[in-house]
Amino acid sequence: MRGSDTFTESLFTMRRLEDFVPQNHPLRPIRVMVNAALSKMDGLFAAMYAADIKGGRPSIAPEKLLRAMLLQVFYSVRSERQLMEQTQYNLLWRWFIGLSMDDAVWVPTVFSKNRERLIEHDAVIELFNQVLEMAQKRELLSGEHFSVDGTLIQAWAGHKSFVPKTAAQTGLTDAAEDAANDAQDAPEAAGDGCGGVSPTEDQAVQAAAAHADAEEQEHEPIREQVPVKAASADFRGVKRSNATHESTTDADARLYCKGDNASRLRYMGHTLSDNRHGLITNARVTTADGHAEREAAKVMIRDAVQAADNPQAAITLGADKGYDAQEFVDDLKTMNVIPHVAQNKTRRRSAVSDEVACSVGYAISMQKRKLIEQGFGWAKTVGSIRQVMVRGLQRVDQIFVLNMTAYNLIRMRTLAQLRPQTA
Numbered sequence: 001m002r003g004s005d006t007f008t009e010s011l012f013t014m015r016r017l018e019d020f021v022p023q024n025h026p027l028r029p030i031r032v033m034v035n036a037a038l039s040k041m042d043g044l045f046a047a048m049y050a051a052d053i054k055g056g057r058p059s060i061a062p063e064k065l066l067r068a069m070l071l072q073v074f075y076s077v078r079s080e081r082q083l084m085e086q087t088q089y090n091l092l093w094r095w096f097i098g099l100s101m102d103d104a105v106w107v108p109t110v111f112s113k114n115r116e117r118l119i120e121h122d123a124v125i126e127l128f129n130q131v132l133e134m135a136q137k138r139e140l141l142s143g144e145h146f147s148v149d150g151t152l153i154q155a156w157a158g159h160k161s162f163v164p165k166t167a168a169q170t171g172l173t174d175a176a177e178d179a180a181n182d183a184q185d186a187p188e189a190a191g192d193g194c195g196g197v198s199p200t201e202d203q204a205v206q207a208a209a210a211h212a213d214a215e216e217q218e219h220e221p222i223r224e225q226v227p228v229k230a231a232s233a234d235f236r237g238v239k240r241s242n243a244t245h246e247s248t249t250d251a252d253a254r255l256y257c258k259g260d261n262a263s264r265l266r267y268m269g270h271t272l273s274d275n276r277h278g279l280i281t282n283a284r285v286t287t288a289d290g291h292a293e294r295e296a297a298k299v300m301i302r303d304a305v306q307a308a309d310n311p312q313a314a315i316t317l318g319a320d321k322g323y324d325a326q327e328f329v330d331d332l333k334t335m336n337v338i339p340h341v342a343q344n345k346t347r348r349r350s351a352v353s354d355e356v357a358c359s360v361g362y363a364i365s366m367q368k369r370k371l372i373e374q375g376f377g378w379a380k381t382v383g384s385i386r387q388v389m390v391r392g393l394q395r396v397d398q399i400f401v402l403n404m405t406a407y408n409l410i411r412m413r414t415l416a417q418l419r420p421q422t423a
Contacts, residue, residue, distance in 0.1 A: 017095040027074075027096055029413045034070065037130035038063045041123070048121050060106055060114045066127060067097045069115070073383050073406040080115075081108040124398050128283070128405045135279055135412055143308055145275040145361075146301065147318040147369035150293040151376045153267040153285065153396065154387040155253035162240060162247050162255060162265060242289075250391040256288035267393070269385060269400045270296035271375060272304060275318070275364075278371030279411055283404040285397040294328045298335075305335055316340045318365035326351040340365035378410070379403040 021028065045062045068083060071093055077083045087093045088105045099105070118124055135141055242254050247265055257263040270293065272282035282300040286292045301317050308315065315337045321344035329351040332339045340362050343350035356362055380386040383403040388396050 017091055017101065020091045021095050025092070026413065027092065029416060030074075030409050031067075031096055033131065033134060033409055033412065034067060037127055037134060038066065040130050041126055044121060044123060044126055048117055048123070059117075060111065061098075062118065062123060064098050065111070065114055065118065066123065068093075068111070069124075069402055070406055070409070071096060073403055074410075076382055076384070078384075079108075079389065080111050084108045084111060119394050119398050124402050124405070128401050128408075131405055131408050131412075132279070132281060135408065138412070138416075140277050140279060140412065140415060141274045141281065142276040143274070143304075144310075144313045145316045145318075145365065145368070146281065146304055147273050147275055147365065147372045148270070148297040148300065148323070149273075149320065149369070149372045149376070150268050150270045150296065151380075151385075152256065152258060152261070152288065153269050153385050153400065155247070155250050155265040155267055155396075156387065156389050156391050157247045157249035157253050157265045159235065159265070161249040162235075162245050164244060165246050252287060252391075252393040252396075254288040267388070267396050268292045268296075269376075270300065271372060271404060272297070272300040273369075273372040273375065275316075275368040275371070277411065277415055278368075278374060279408050280372075280375050280404040283401050285393065285400045287393065294323055294325060297323065298328070298331055301332070301337055302335060305337065314338060316361060316365055318369035320369070324351055340369075342366065375404060375407050378407050383407070 041062075048062060049059065050056060068087070071077070071087075072080075072083050077086065084105050084107070087097065087099070091101070094101065094103070132141075136143070240255065245255070247253050250265065253265040253267065255263050256266045256268070266288045267285050268288040269285050270283070271280050273279065274281050282303060284296060284300070286296055297317070297319065301315075305315060317332060317337050318340040319342065321342045323341045324344040329339045329341065338356065338361070339352055340356070341352050343352050343357055350357075379400075383406065385400055385403050388399050390396060390399055
């Protein structure tokens with residue numbers, strides 16, 4: 001018997017959002033971990049807002065805001081506007097965020113505005129630390145053997161916005177500045193209006209000047225007052241560097257090229273991973289330059305040494321050939337860190353001794369350090385750091401740390417399935 005193509009909707013429903021989510025859905029264990037981490041951040045959230053006794057309109061709950069931001073990373077949502085649109089009709093997302101069926105979804109601009117408050121109070125960094133502390137309690141971290149690496153993050157700015165710093169500050173090109181100076185000098189050349197040349201003589205002088213200008217324009221290129229972006233559209237053959245130029249769109253972005261990649265406006269992201277299961281233990285973003293990787297690595301491994309449970313433990317740090325510099329290796333030895341850095345012997349001597357390179361631990365570090373690339377790969381394909389859609393170093397750092405937090409949650413969920421926690 002053929003069923004009828006009718007649509008019958010009940011006025012009331014007795015089902016909860018929990019009933020619509022399958023019991024084996026991968027978001028279930030992640031939501032449990034996220035809620036456990038957010039519950040420990042109640043003191044930070046209370047300090048972010050005014051006391052309830054003072055009154056005022058309540059803002060978006062920071063717990064819901066952070067859950068929504070994690071969903072944006074998990075499901076590769078490109079913008080807050082699309083995130084709010086899909087939350088309107090996606091019951092799974094409403095359940096994860098903590099919205100009921102009847103709750104109104106936030107306006108995208110309000111959502112973005114509330115997100116700025118998280119940067120001021122480092123809420124995303126605190127969430128990252130709470131997730132990391134959870135991994136430590138589950139014995140998923142060694143705390144002694146680490147790997148470090150960096151990746152390039154394409155900025156939300158184009159080549160046309162990369163203009164000379166003088167033009168970037170004034171908003172005009174050199175041609176426009178010259179035209180403005182000529183306009184200021186024009187009243188002085190015409191006299192003060194009391195005496196001087198007669199009207200007929202003035203007309204003759206103007207006609208002669210116009211004729212002279214016409215002859216000069218035949219031999220000189222036309223100079224127009226054009227905006228910066230139009231004047232900088234053709235930059236071929238022009239020498240540009242970060243010392244003389246900056247982006248009018250994102251002043252913190254730097255023109256950078258690594259390997260065979262073309263020069264683009266970029267940031268540089270750095271992570272420190274634990275070798276036991278490849279979890280990210282530290283993450284940060286810096287401006288892109290040739291020394292940023294090693295400088296960030298020293299800061300991150302110093303934090304790891306200070307947080308070590310056993311100060312006498314032999315801490316190792318694995319890295320690729322880009323970190324094989326004498327100054328960097330010496331600094332690691334000063335911090336009592338064994339440098340398991342890949343030797344670079346291409347027309348030079350390696351800063352890592354052959355004694356260290358022949359050890360068993362060195363071979364293990366060379367194998368384990370490749371796990372750090374999985375975090376970068378996931379964050380650039382599933383996450384949102386291939387090209388960030390925010391501007392400014394602080395905002396890019398927030399997005400990068402949020403992506404690494406999401407990666408740790410995915411990784412911890414997988415590890416929990418492989419080795420279930422016993423009571």
